[in-house]
Amino acid sequence: MADxxxxxLATNDSYAKGALVLGSSLRKNTSKKLVMLITPQVSDSMRKVLNKVYDVVRLVDVLDSEDSAHLALMERPELGVTLTKLHCWTLTEYTKCVFMDADTLVLENIDDLFEREELSAAPDPGWPDCFNSGVFVFQPSLDTYNQLLQLAREKGSFDGGDQGLLNTFFSTWSTKDIHKHLPFIYNLSSVSIYSYVPAFKAFGASAKVVHFLGKVKPWNYTYDSKTRTVKGDVHDQTVTHPEFLNLWWDTYTSRILPLLTEHGVVKDVSTGLKAEEVTEAMSQMSIAAPPLLPSISSEERRERWEQGQVDYMGADSYENIKKKLDTYLQ
Structure with a gap:
């Protein structure tokens, strides 16, 4: 349907790159309208590229919770501006929409989501009685928009970002109607620490949307275009499943990078280079390797266990636990 x-949403050029990859993945899998919300921090040259991928690119004001206390609990101070996402309810020319964070990637057609009601979303891996606001079905409404703003002013958000506010507003999501619970395959966390490995092996192939949760995003890595693989250690507990990360970068280098180069978003380093050399040079220059995680104390490790943040792929893997038990039994 046309409506x-x-x-x-993108609040800067880095997230706009993610949105371009998302838009490209949607173009492969749907004929629905694609709408991009941007803030003034997105550059003019990037806006031109976004207009090549999205049907509508709309400028909106930044809404920032400025709630440093709650944001500090997640160690994500940058998430205050995610309240800007609330502008999506002002898109009243559409009867129903699906919001997707710029760090998601669509793997196959998901038009069936438009058969769902507001507010349909998948459980958050960190606290399943809350939904994750990276993918959700909503119905634009100025009345809802104004009520959300009023709630933000009066009570704020329990996490300082949009997810806490939306879960407070749509507070019956976890208890009232199971039909509003999207299967996890519509918002599959790509971060290993959040993925129960046996379940991923059993159901991961059915994933429709991948969500690159966490501080380190796909555009924060280095990509080798010759081998078509992501460089660096992509197997530690905070890193995305490599196959999804490689797919994101393959889309970026083949479909998005030429557009960015054409419009001068990526600086011209192509003098004297062949086309394939330009692609490699661009992909190598723009992305930094992810930071190494510091080692944690046994007390902090125990706290993470109690919070459900188990390092299934690393120190807390089955093999390591078995070795520890064997030493006690001996």
Whole structure:
């Protein structure tokens, strides 16, 4: 339907790169309208590229919770501006929309989401009685928008970002209607620490949307275009499943990088280089390797266990636990 749309948001050029990859993945899998919300921090040259991928690019004001206390609990101070996402309810020219964070990637057609009601979303891996606000079905409404703003002013958000506020507003999501619970395959966390490995092996192939949760995003890595693989250690507990990370970068280098180069978003380093050399040079220059995680104390490790943040792929793997038990039994 013409009055249905997929919607995303970028508050800077880095997230705009993610939105371009998301838009490209949607173009492969749907004929629905694609709508992009941007803030003034997105550059003019990037806006031109976004207009090549999205049907509508709309400028909106930044809404920032400025809630440093709650944001500090997640160690994510940058998430205050995610309240800007609330502008999606102002898109009243559409009867129903699906919002998707700019760090998601669509793997196959998900138009069936438009058969769902507001507010349909998948459980958050960190606290399943809350939904994750990276993918959700909503119905644009100025009345809802104004009520959300009023709630933000009066009570704020329990996490300082949009997810806490939306879960407070749509507070019956976890208890009232199971039909509003999207299967996890519509918002699959790509971060190993959040993925129960046996379940991923059993159901991961059915994933429809991958969500690159966490501080380190796909555009924060280095990509080798010759081998078509991501460089660096992509197997530690905080790193995305390599196959999804490689897919993101393959889309970026083949479909997005040429557009960025054409519009001068990526600086010209192509003098004297062949086309394939330009692609490699661009992909190598723009991304930094992810930071190494510091080692944690046994007390902090125990706290993470109690919070459900188990390092299944690393120190807390089955093999390591078995070795520890064997030493006690001996």
């Amino acid at each position: 249905h749309a997929f919607v995303t």
